[in-house]
Amino acid sequence: MSFIDEFQADLDALPYALQKKYGLLRDLDKSLEDLKRQNEQRCEQEIEDIKRGIKSGSTLDISLLRFSDEALDEQKHSLRIADEKVALAAQAYEMVDQHIQQLDQYLKKFSEELRRDFASGGVPASNHDVRSGKGAESGRGGRKKTRLATAAAAVAAATEVASTAAAANSAGVDLDLPVDPNEPTYCFCNQVSFGEMVACDNPNCKIEWFHFGCVGLKERPKGKWYCSDCAATRNRRKGR
DSSP: OOHHHHHHHHHHTHHHHHHHHHHHHHHHHHHHHHHHHHHHHHHHHHHHHHHHHHHTTOOOOGGGOSOOHHHHHHHHHHHHHHHHHHHHHHHHHHHHHHHHHHHHHHHHHHHHHHHHHHHTTOOOSOOOOOEEHHHHSSTTGGGGTOSEEOOHHHHHHHHHHHHHHHGGGGGTOOOOOOOOTTSOEETTTTEEOOSSEEEOSOTTOSSOEEETGGGTOSSOOSSOOOOHHHHHHHHHHHHO
8 A cells, every 4th residue: 555545544534533523513612602692691680680779779788799600600611611612623633733744744755755766767656746836837827826736646635634624614713723833834924824825926025925814815816916015115116
């Protein structure tokens, strides 16, 4: 079994495992929203009861000016559910990250095999083209279409990993989770690649790739596009 076949076999179980995690996340999210609404109604009612007691002129014990034990228990339960959601999301992230690291290892092994084939003067067993995104297509326009062109089978496997990871957004969980320190960062936010991204058409752009949200884009720009830094530099040169 080739390493790509081995990776694909490991990958087959990932969508089902992630689906279970996201299903649990959705159930917890629904329970949390129901509990929050219930607690808000209870607290509002208790506040109104306190206001009516004050208006009636009756003597109130200051120590009793607090939410009921039931309301406080609901709030504590909400926190426990939120913690469970965070733990599930972290587990899902870890599962995907492990497969991504495994894919990196397989790609490295694949690249080494290609080098050995070429060094020995033989013909590589695969016709897959392993190139960087800049070399994969001519001109700067090609960089907007893809950032990385790898072996065809490996790309298919990586795409499946990415699609399962993207499903996490449907659970509505926004977490500050650990990122591989070796993963390159992009954009003004200096974060890793995620979601839709656009490349600056200035070949000397120091940042090069930007997240749509960070540069105010909702759809892919038509024609050439320059980041704010490069656009400002171009305008200064034109003004001379």
